[in-house]
Amino acid sequence: MMLAPAQNLSQRQRRRALALVAPALLMIGVFMLVPMGIAMVYSFLTPDSFGGVAPPVTVESYIRFFFDRDLDDTLRFDPTYLQIFWRSIFQAVLTTLACIVIAVPFAWYMATRGETTRKILVLLVSIPFWTNMLVRTYCWVLLLRDEGLINMGLQAVGITQQPITFLYSDAAILIGLIYASLPFMILPVYGTLEKVDFRVVEAAFDLYASRISILRKVIFPLAMPGIAAGTLLVFIPTLGAFLQPDILGGGKKLMIGSLIQQQFTSSRDWAFGSALAVILMAAVLASLIWAALKRERMEQLG
Amino acid sequence: MTASLAALSPVGHRVAPTLSASVSASETASRELVGVRGVTKTFGAGVSSFNALEGVSVSIKRNEFFTLLGPSGCGKTTLLRLLAGFDQPTSGQILLDGDDIAGLPPNKRPVNTVFQSYALFPHLTVEQNVEFGLVQQGVQREARQRTVERMLQLVRLDHIAKRKPNQLSGGQQQRVALARALAPQPRILLLDEPLSALDFKLRRGMQVELERIQRETGISFVLVTHDQEEALSMSDRIAVMDAGRILQVGNSTEIYERPNCRFVADFIGEANLFPGSAVGWVSPYVAVRPERVVLAIHKQSMPISLPGTVKEISYLGATTAFTIELTDGSVVKSQRNDAPQGLDSGSTVWCSVHPEHIIELEG
Amino acid sequence: MIRKGFSLKSVPESAFVTLLAMIFLYLPLIVLVVYAFNQNRVSTIWTGFSTIWFERVFADDNLRRAAWNSLIVALVATPVSTLLAIPAAMGFERELRFRGKAAGEALVALPLVAPEIVTAIATLIFFRLIGLQAGLLNVIIAHIVFCIPFALLPIRAQLRVIPRDIEDAAFDLYGTRWGIFRKITLPLLMPAIAAGASLAFVVSLDDFLITFMVAPAGATTLPVYLYGMLRVGVTPEANAAATLLLVVSIAVVALSMALTSRRT
Numbered sequence: 001m002m003l004a005p006a007q008n009l010s011q012r013q014r015r016r017a018l019a020l021v022a023p024a025l026l027m028i029g030v031f032m033l034v035p036m037g038i039a040m041v042y043s044f045l046t047p048d049s050f051g052g053v054a055p056p057v058t059v060e061s062y063i064r065f066f067f068d069r070d071l072d073d074t075l076r077f078d079p080t081y082l083q084i085f086w087r088s089i090f091q092a093v094l095t096t097l098a099c100i101v102i103a104v105p106f107a108w109y110m111a112t113r114g115e116t117t118r119k120i121l122v123l124l125v126s127i128p129f130w131t132n133m134l135v136r137t138y139c140w141v142l143l144l145r146d147e148g149l150i151n152m153g154l155q156a157v158g159i160t161q162q163p164i165t166f167l168y169s170d171a172a173i174l175i176g177l178i179y180a181s182l183p184f185m186i187l188p189v190y191g192t193l194e195k196v197d198f199r200v201v202e203a204a205f206d207l208y209a210s211r212i213s214i215l216r217k218v219i220f221p222l223a224m225p226g227i228a229a230g231t232l233l234v235f236i237p238t239l240g241a242f243l244q245p246d247i248l249g250g251g252k253k254l255m256i257g258s259l260i261q262q263q264f265t266s267s268r269d270w271a272f273g274s275a276l277a278v279i280l281m282a283a284v285l286a287s288l289i290w291a292a293l294k295r296e297r298m299e300q301l302g
Numbered sequence: 303m304t305a306s307l308a309a310l311s312p313v314g315h316r317v318a319p320t321l322s323a324s325v326s327a328s329e330t331a332s333r334e335l336v337g338v339r340g341v342t343k344t345f346g347a348g349v350s351s352f353n354a355l356e357g358v359s360v361s362i363k364r365n366e367f368f369t370l371l372g373p374s375g376c377g378k379t380t381l382l383r384l385l386a387g388f389d390q391p392t393s394g395q396i397l398l399d400g401d402d403i404a405g406l407p408p409n410k411r412p413v414n415t416v417f418q419s420y421a422l423f424p425h426l427t428v429e430q431n432v433e434f435g436l437v438q439q440g441v442q443r444e445a446r447q448r449t450v451e452r453m454l455q456l457v458r459l460d461h462i463a464k465r466k467p468n469q470l471s472g473g474q475q476q477r478v479a480l481a482r483a484l485a486p487q488p489r490i491l492l493l494d495e496p497l498s499a500l501d502f503k504l505r506r507g508m509q510v511e512l513e514r515i516q517r518e519t520g521i522s523f524v525l526v527t528h529d530q531e532e533a534l535s536m537s538d539r540i541a542v543m544d545a546g547r548i549l550q551v552g553n554s555t556e557i558y559e560r561p562n563c564r565f566v567a568d569f570i571g572e573a574n575l576f577p578g579s580a581v582g583w584v585s586p587y588v589a590v591r592p593e594r595v596v597l598a599i600h601k602q603s604m605p606i607s608l609p610g611t612v613k614e615i616s617y618l619g620a621t622t623a624f625t626i627e628l629t630d631g632s633v634v635k636s637q638r639n640d641a642p643q644g645l646d647s648g649s650t651v652w653c654s655v656h657p658e659h660i661i662e663l664e665g
Numbered sequence: 666m667i668r669k670g671f672s673l674k675s676v677p678e679s680a681f682v683t684l685l686a687m688i689f690l691y692l693p694l695i696v697l698v699v700y701a702f703n704q705n706r707v708s709t710i711w712t713g714f715s716t717i718w719f720e721r722v723f724a725d726d727n728l729r730r731a732a733w734n735s736l737i738v739a740l741v742a743t744p745v746s747t748l749l750a751i752p753a754a755m756g757f758e759r760e761l762r763f764r765g766k767a768a769g770e771a772l773v774a775l776p777l778v779a780p781e782i783v784t785a786i787a788t789l790i791f792f793r794l795i796g797l798q799a800g801l802l803n804v805i806i807a808h809i810v811f812c813i814p815f816a817l818l819p820i821r822a823q824l825r826v827i828p829r830d831i832e833d834a835a836f837d838l839y840g841t842r843w844g845i846f847r848k849i850t851l852p853l854l855m856p857a858i859a860a861g862a863s864l865a866f867v868v869s870l871d872d873f874l875i876t877f878m879v880a881p882a883g884a885t886t887l888p889v890y891l892y893g894m895l896r897v898g899v900t901p902e903a904n905a906a907a908t909l910l911l912v913v914s915i916a917v918v919a920l921s922m923a924l925t926s927r928r929t
Binding site for chain 1: 679682683686687690694697720756757769772775779781783784785787807817833869877888901907917
């Protein structure tokens with residue numbers, strides 16, 4: 001009998017909690033989760049001639065990801081799309097690694113400064129974090145193009161006579177991606193290192209002689225939780241990047257993000273575009289689950 | 303030890319009359335303000351569940367300074383939260399003037415709390431903090447202002463009514479918290495370790511203040527603390543708690559002079575504990591306070607007088623503390639000011655105890 | 666082997682990397698701003714300071730309209746997403762565990778986790794399917810969705826910092842749920858709400874890809890218009906327009922940071 005009021009109370013609390021979170025969740029649910037579900041359905045339909053989709057239900061879009069259909073309807077393995085997908089993963093991995101290499105010493109430097117310097121550095125890193133990605137990507141066109149600052153500098157110094165073509169290459173895209181992602185790695189790594197008691201580290205540090213071993217055996221392990229968080233923040237957006245391949249790759253070096261965008265604009269194949277989006281989302285979820293499992297294992301160990 | 307003994311003295315004037323046969327049963331009931339009846343509080347469910355309180359029953363009287371004393375994790379704060387209404391008991395009743403209030407939320411109970419962290423509203427002035435409860439109760443403006451003024455005078459803060467909490471010292475914040483909780487004139491004031499954040503000197507001052515305020519307002523105070531000195535010096539009655547149960551309830555003298563179990567004897571002050579059989583007693587255990595262990599060079603004519611070797615001596619000013627190993631290997635502590643001169647580590651002494659100073663313990 | 670007096674605070678390599686990274690982060694932005702003020706049409710050579718390109722940009726009717734659109738979208742999406750985020754933050758942080766909390770947390774993080782292009786095409790498909798052709802409203806709805814988690818972040822963080830004791834004390838002092846929220850929680854939350862709102866504002870103002878895919882004709886925002894300018898090629902007008910966008914977002918972020926740091 002005594003249980004009744006307590007149970008009523010927790011029931012009321014649950015209802016109140018739901019009422020509080022419901023509006024935001026409904027908004028995201030209706031205008032994001034449901035549309036994603038619909039996109040998934042679209043990926044199993046056939047493109048019609050008006051840039052929409054129609055029955056019948058088919059897995060043709062997924063087959064197209066791997067194969068090309070000849071005129072006589074035989075399937076021939078075609079690596080074009082797989083290569084684009086592979087390039088996306090490769091670029092995302094390279095970007096993540098480059099960000100780690102820069103961010104760890106950077107964050108270490110930040111964390112070992114005084115209060116005021118730290119605040120200024122955090123501010124300086126945060127500003128690009130929040131400025132317009134389109135503008136930031138465009139800036140690199142000004143630097144990298146044939147008449148750009150870098151080529152002019154190289155010619156002025158006399159290293160080269162002719163401009164080197166930097167733009168519209170994988171390297172240009174990579175630079176753009178690193179540029180966009182770097183703050184996403186620096187800030188979480190700094191967040192981790194900031195809490196480290198450096199006196200303890202210094203005490204243990206005499207054991208290691210070379211700077212490389214300091215980095216490997218002291219700094220890196222301390223920064224690990226931040227690196228893990230930063231990796232997700234860098235890897236996932238990079239995997240689906242559109243602006244960098246579009247602007248710095250000139251639409252020639254496609255990544256999966258720009259390939260999807262193309263299906264919904266010039267190619268008008270919404271079914272295939274949806275299938276690509278499903279594949280991308282699957283890759284994202286896979287990396288999230290992998291990260292969660294890894295974190296769980298690390299927590300169990302530590 | 304010295305300190306806790308000294309702490310006993312100011313209590314003299316307020317030692318509650320030991321309720322004996324002279325007080326009839328009905329009179330006891332009418333004096334009861336809060337009745338906690340068989341309250342159990344279980345947290346969690348299934349295998350990971352545990353009982354923070356197990357069948358706790360206690361009665362708090364009108365106009366009384368009541369203290370819940372125990373080590374951390376004993377359930378005293380859980381009991382306080384049940385009284386305040388922040389948690390509901392899993393089973394059992396909480397009666398206020400005979401009505402079961404166990405299901406009422408905190409804002410429907412005439413019970414206010416002084417939080418350990420003070421929990422002052424940082425964006426409001428001292429005045430507005432004290433006024434908050436009155437505003438929520440819908441008290442008229444003039445009446446509100448009068449009460450706030452009176453409360454700030456009571457805690458001697460009327461000169462800083464317009465300040466914000468972050469401009470106050472710890473002691474001042476404590477007084478604001480007190481005034482704020484007293485302003486709506488609750489039936490009971492709950493104090494959760496209110497002095498733990500203050501430094502030693504301020505703490506002694508606040509103890510005296512709290513006693514004064516309790517007397518002046520006539521509101522029942524329920525104090526939670528793990529500090530036995532604080533409990534002994536301020537309380538009319540003390541409930542000693544351990545592992546979710548109340549072990550003993552009594553006034554300071556009773557708790558100190560006549561503990562009923564090993565835990566209470568050991569937790570309140572210091573005690574030499576022996577199995578009853580070791581000194582020829584019937585009860586399972588006995589305790590002897592160090593200040594009752596008389597040291598002498600020769601055997602004394604007391605029924606209990608045992609030889610031993612001095613292991614440690616520390617001079618404490620008013621008294622000297624001795625650690626003595628008896629011939630059977632057990633260790634006895636003595637703390638008095640009449641030990642024989644010239645004792646040294648390794649000296650042989652006789653430890654003697656008057657039979658009336660042997661405290662029988664139930665378990 | 667043992668070097669005495671060596672301090673980890675002065676690993677010189679880290680200072681060097683930091684310097685290079687700072688140049689890497691800021692050089693492109695500085696170059697953009699410098700070019701925007703360059704008198705020369707062929708922006709490669711500096712021939713003198715001029716604000717002519719900004720004047721041209723301000724005179725561009727289409728750009729002005731796009732800027733207005735951006736402002737309208739941000740001014741609607743910001744308060745709506747913030748008003749949705751405040752109760753959600755209270756629900757997540759104050760109402761203990763309720764069934765489906767983990768699922769709710771995952772859903773609310775979805776706009777942060779999903780690649781922008783996926784959100785963009787899904788929203789495009791959805792709007793086409795339900796036949797929503799409401800001009801700016803399409804853009805506003807899409808913006809509200811992805812602004813919610815940004816508005817939510819600082820509010821939740823602040824709620825975690827406000828001691829529960831303070832709200833408990835108000836509850837103990839006869840406060841009602843609404844009374845406690847209005848008189849105690851909300852005033853203490855105000856700086857975080859302002860910070861959340863300004864983050865939502867920046868994110869809305871800066872968004873390109875989702876707007877680009879979702880916006881019907883006539884609902885062009887500033888970044889989408891700028892993208893069109895950039896497609897044509899590197900022009901001083903584009904530099905000036907990009908600089909304007911840069912300045913606006915930095916200004917809003919600076920405001921948000923000022924609000925957050927005042928909290929402590």
